Amino acid sequence: xxxxxxxxxxxxxxxxxxxxxxxxxxxxxxxxxxxxxxxxxxxxxxxxxxxxxxxxxxxxxxxxxxxxxxxxxxxxxxxxxxxxxxxxxxxxxxxxxxxxxxxxxxxxxxxxxxxxxxxxxxxxxxxxxxxxxxxxxxxxxxxxxxxxxxxxxxxxxxxxxxxxxxxxxxxxxxxxxxxxxxxxxxxxxxxxxxxxxxxxxxxxxxxxxxxxxxxxxxxxxxxxxxxxxxxxxxxxxxxxxxxxxxxxxxxxxxxxxxxxxxxxxxxxxxxxxxxxxxxxxxxx
Amino acid sequence: xxxxxxxxxxxxxxxxxxxxxxxxxxxxxxxxxxxxxxxxxxxxxxxxxxxxxxxxxxxxxxxxxxxxxxxxxxxxxxxxxxxxxxxxxxxxxxxxxxxxxxxxxxxxxxxxxxxxxxxxxxxxxxxxxxxxxxxxxxxxxxxxxxxxxxxxxxxxxxxxxxxxxxxxxxxxxxxxxxxxxxxxxxxxxxxxxxxxxxxxxxxxxxxxxxxxxxxxxxxxxxxxxxxxxxxxxxxxxxxxxxxxxxxxxxxxxxxxxxxxxxxxxxxxxxxxxxxxxxxxxxxxxxxxxxxxxxxxxxxxxxxxxxxxxxxxxxxxxxxxxxxxxxxxxxxxxxxxxxxxxxxxxxxxxxxxxxxxxxxxxxx
Ligand SMILES: Nc1ncnc2c1ncn2[C@@H]1O[C@H](COP(=O)(O)OP(=O)(O)O)[C@@H](O)[C@H]1O
Ligand SMILES: [Mg+2]
Numbered sequence: 001x002x003x004x005x006x007x008x009x010x011x012x013x014x015x016x017x018x019x020x021x022x023x024x025x026x027x028x029x030x031x032x033x034x035x036x037x038x039x040x041x042x043x044x045x046x047x048x049x050x051x052x053x054x055x056x057x058x059x060x061x062x063x064x065x066x067x068x069x070x071x072x073x074x075x076x077x078x079x080x081x082x083x084x085x086x087x088x089x090x091x092x093x094x095x096x097x098x099x100x101x102x103x104x105x106x107x108x109x110x111x112x113x114x115x116x117x118x119x120x121x122x123x124x125x126x127x128x129x130x131x132x133x134x135x136x137x138x139x140x141x142x143x144x145x146x147x148x149x150x151x152x153x154x155x156x157x158x159x160x161x162x163x164x165x166x167x168x169x170x171x172x173x174x175x176x177x178x179x180x181x182x183x184x185x186x187x188x189x190x191x192x193x194x195x196x197x198x199x200x201x202x203x204x205x206x207x208x209x210x211x212x213x214x215x216x217x218x219x220x221x222x223x224x225x226x227x228x229x230x231x232x233x234x235x236x237x238x239x240x241x242x243x244x245x246x247x248x249x250x251x252x253x254x255x256x257x258x259x260x261x262x263x264x265x266x267x268x269x270x271x272x273x274x275x276x277x278x279x280x281x282x283x284x
Numbered sequence: 285x286x287x288x289x290x291x292x293x294x295x296x297x298x299x300x301x302x303x304x305x306x307x308x309x310x311x312x313x314x315x316x317x318x319x320x321x322x323x324x325x326x327x328x329x330x331x332x333x334x335x336x337x338x339x340x341x342x343x344x345x346x347x348x349x350x351x352x353x354x355x356x357x358x359x360x361x362x363x364x365x366x367x368x369x370x371x372x373x374x375x376x377x378x379x380x381x382x383x384x385x386x387x388x389x390x391x392x393x394x395x396x397x398x399x400x401x402x403x404x405x406x407x408x409x410x411x412x413x414x415x416x417x418x419x420x421x422x423x424x425x426x427x428x429x430x431x432x433x434x435x436x437x438x439x440x441x442x443x444x445x446x447x448x449x450x451x452x453x454x455x456x457x458x459x460x461x462x463x464x465x466x467x468x469x470x471x472x473x474x475x476x477x478x479x480x481x482x483x484x485x486x487x488x489x490x491x492x493x494x495x496x497x498x499x500x501x502x503x504x505x506x507x508x509x510x511x512x513x514x515x516x517x518x519x520x521x522x523x524x525x526x527x528x529x530x531x532x533x534x535x536x537x538x539x540x541x542x543x544x545x546x547x548x549x550x551x552x553x554x555x556x557x558x559x560x561x562x563x564x565x566x567x568x569x570x571x572x573x574x575x576x577x578x579x580x581x582x583x584x585x586x587x588x589x590x591x592x593x594x595x596x597x598x599x600x601x602x603x604x605x606x607x608x609x610x611x612x613x614x615x616x617x618x619x620x621x622x623x624x625x626x627x628x629x630x631x632x633x634x635x636x637x638x639x640x641x642x643x644x645x646x647x
Contacts, residue, residue, distance in 0.1 A: 180342050181375035183362045185389035185440065192363075195388075199379045278379045 034258060041066055041251035048248065066252035076253070078230075079237035083217055085148065086233060090155035091213035097156070098163025098212070099205050103197065105164070106171040117164075124161040131158070132225040139226060146228030154222045159212025166211065170204030203275040210268045214261065291315035292476055293339075293444060298348035300334055308334050310500030312348070316478065318443075321470055323479045323487040326497035327523070332480045335497070336446050339478065341365050352444065368437035368445040368475075372452050374429045376421035382408070382432050383417040389440040407435040410469070427458045434466065438473065448480045463490055484524055488512065496520050516557055518645040521569040528572060528614050531647060534564045542644050544568055548609035552586040554644035565647035572617040574641035577604065577625055577633050584636030590614060592627035606635060 004016065044063040045051055053061025070076045101120055105113055123131060135154050136145060144150030174197070182192035198205070220235040227236060234253060241250050293316040300309040308331045316322050324332045337343035339350060341362030349356050357365055376385050383404050390400045408414045411431040421429055430450060437445055447466070451459045467490050470477055481487055487494050488508040495505040496519075503523075504516040515521035522529070532544035535551060542556045544566050554568045576582045590606035593613075602624050604616040614635065618624050627633065 175373065175375065177371045177373060177375040178377060180340070180362075181369065181371060182377075182388070182392075183342075184340055184365075184367060184369045185392060185436070186363050186366065187388075187392040188363055191392060196377055 037251050037254050038258070041248055041255045043248050046247040048251070066248045069249050070252050075232070076237060076249070079232045079234045082231055083233040086151050086155055086231070087213045087216040089152045090159055090216040091209050093152065093156035094159030094163050094212035095205060095209040098160040098208055099167050101160070102164045102167035102171060106168065106174075120164055121161045123158050128221045132222040135222065136225040145226050146231065148231055150226050151223065151231050154226055155216035155219060158219065158222070159215045162211035162215060163205070163208030166208035167201055167204040170201040174200060199278065203272045206271050206275065207268055210264055214264065218257070292318035292353060293478070294351050296349040296351070298335070298338065298350060299346045300331070300338060300343065301346050307500055312502060314495055314502060314505060316476060319474045319476055321467070321477045321479065321490060321492045323481060323491040323494045324497050325481060325484060325487040325494050328482055330498050331500055332497055333448055336448050336478065336480055340367055340369055340446055366442050368440070368442035370433050370437045370445070370447040370450045372449045374421070374433040376429055376432060376436070378421050381418050381420055382413065382424070385421065385432060386436050386439055389436065393440060403439060407439045411435045426454055427462065430454060430462055431465065434469070438469065438475070442475065444476045444478070446478050449482065451486065459486070466490065496523060498523070514557070515569070515643065518567055518569065521643060521645070526572050526615065527569045528575070530568050530570070530608070530612050532566055532568065534560050534562055534566050537562055541639060542566070544644060546588065546608070546610070548588070550588045552588065552642070553639050554642040555639060557643045557645055560644060560646060566644050567647045568642055568644045570637050570642045572603070572615040575614070575616045575635050575637050577616055577618065578636060580636065582636065583638065585639045586642065587634050587636045590633055590635050592629060592631040592633055594629065595627070606633065
């Protein structure tokens with residue numbers, strides 16, 4: 001630890017340690033509600049609170065019965081399947097469209113840049129309930145309500161802003177002369193884009209795609225409006241589970257979701273670092 | 285070179301505006317012969333890169349024509365122009381190895397794999413970097429990256445190669461080394477080079493011809509020697525090398541030679557580089573190394589008295605600072621030998637020079 005400056009007096013020390021305590025409290029405030037779920041999901045009793053046995057760390061007070069229940073319930077299985085289908089399809093769509101949009105917006109000859117950017121980012125700013133309601137009325141006309149396709153399109157729209165933001169961020173550091181160099185050497189614009197631009201903005205594309213996936217994965221409002229029983233996703237199933245069958249199954253699912261999120265974040269960071277190295281041209 | 289029918293690359297009244305208001309390139313006309321090393325020299329922001337970008341096809345031409353071998357390329361997309369280009373920041377693809385970088389222009393031309401390998405090997409040899417083929421650009425020094433960029437611009441054997449301040453980021457010693465490398469490869473392979481720089485030393489030492497570019501037009505296009513010794517206007521005289529400028533008024537015109545009356549009362553004769561009329565305000569230029577301090581054995585046509593101010597010791601020569609009676613400051617370069625005179629401040633001395641070393645321009 002760094003030595004504190006010699007001129008520190010009482011108030012300096014108070015400020016110095018006070019700040020650290022405050023930061024710890026904020027962190028606890030953010031993390032505790034999430035972390036508390038994990039031990040509770042192993043409760044042998046169908047309650048949402050710590051039993052005496054659990055507090056004594058008695059092994060008999062813990063079980064994996066709620067996890068078994070999740071995997072034996074066809075409704076949960078269906079919702080897990082749906083979440084992944086919709087999430088992956090929507091993220092793919094968002095990534096492709098968002099990347100193309102970001103590249104177009106980065107072009108120096110693009111007219112009405114600000115207006116178009118604002119429009120494309122609006123799904124992130126407009127309250128989801130409004131988007132969901134709008135989509136409901138709009139999609140009804142095309143028979144998209146109660147279909148996987150409708151849900152995928154809706155979630156893709158919600159995910160695109162994340163991709164645009166992350167890809168735009170990587171593009172600001174992109175040296176256009178690399179693209180020019182490739183074209184000057186005889187590559188068609190499409191080939192130059194694929195060979196040169198895409199590999200170099202990959203960190204942004206990957207993060208954007210994962211953000212889009214997570215957005216779809218925990219989205220519930222649009223699902224409430226657009227999904228029929230066959231399109232129920234995990235959050236939707238948790239939502240009804242909360243009302244119908246109050247037991248820690250939900251906590252088991254929540255724990256799994258936390259683990260998936262952590263896994264995604266770690267993957268994201270590793271991929272980003274690797275691409276960053278490639279971008280800097282020092283990977284072997 | 286002046287024979288227009290032999291022009292390989294030709295700019296005809298090329299104009300360029302980015303904002304539809306002001307012309308960055310006002311009226312650019314230039315003929316370049318096949319195999320020539322032509323340098324575009326001009327101050328920063330004068331539009332040199334813009335000219336190169338139009339030639340490469342990355343910027344559109346507002347009006348005018350650019351043609352190669354008599355065929356207009358103005359409407360040809362950049363990837364069909366077959367022009368090699370070296371960028372100031374090298375523009376090496378950071379995610380590809382040196383070999384992959386060199387192979388890229390060949391790959392997009394669908395050359396056979398084995399042939400690509402041979403060619404890449406050959407060019408790695410040419411820039412003496414055989415050992416570095418598997419490295420990434422980020423693992424090379426500035427000079428090495430520059431060599432790779434050069435090889436990559438040449439490997440698909442374009443007949444025209446553009447270089448935009450390619451040595452700008454290198455230190456002095458490396459720059460001289462690379463200047464030699466660039467001219468060596470040019471002489472060996474005989475392609476045509478359009479080289480852009482704002483560094484006149486670089487331009488003078490490398491080029492067959494230099495086009496001095498300023499204010500959106502070519503001020504003068506000539507060989508390095510002609511540019512240095514017979515600058516066509518005051519801008520070129522000032523921009524190329526060092527120069528002394530003295531203001532005066534034309535007192536007599538005798539064909540090519542004009543007499544100029546200086547404010548201090550003396551009259552000097554000079555070569556008129558452009559039309560000068562009697563009684564017109566004029567400015568004459570004399571290079572510091574063409575001036576001599578009396579007593580001297582050098583022949584002289586002109587003499588003006590001057591007052592010694594100070595001298596700076598440079599090494600191989602000594603720089604003397606004088607002032608004319610009207611306050612004009614004059615620099616004289618004197619070889620550092622036994623004859624270098626000693627003055628103290630305020631001493632009077634005579635400065636002499638020849639007509640042929642002295643040009644007059646309208647002020
Ligand atoms: N893409 C562009 N858009 C607008 N103005 C530009 C652009 N590129 C260059 N300019 C302007 O054109 C002028 C000439 O620039 P440039 O050709 O880069 O000069 P040089 O290479 O001689 O330094 C400068 O004033 C510059 O600001
Ligand atoms: Mg430039």
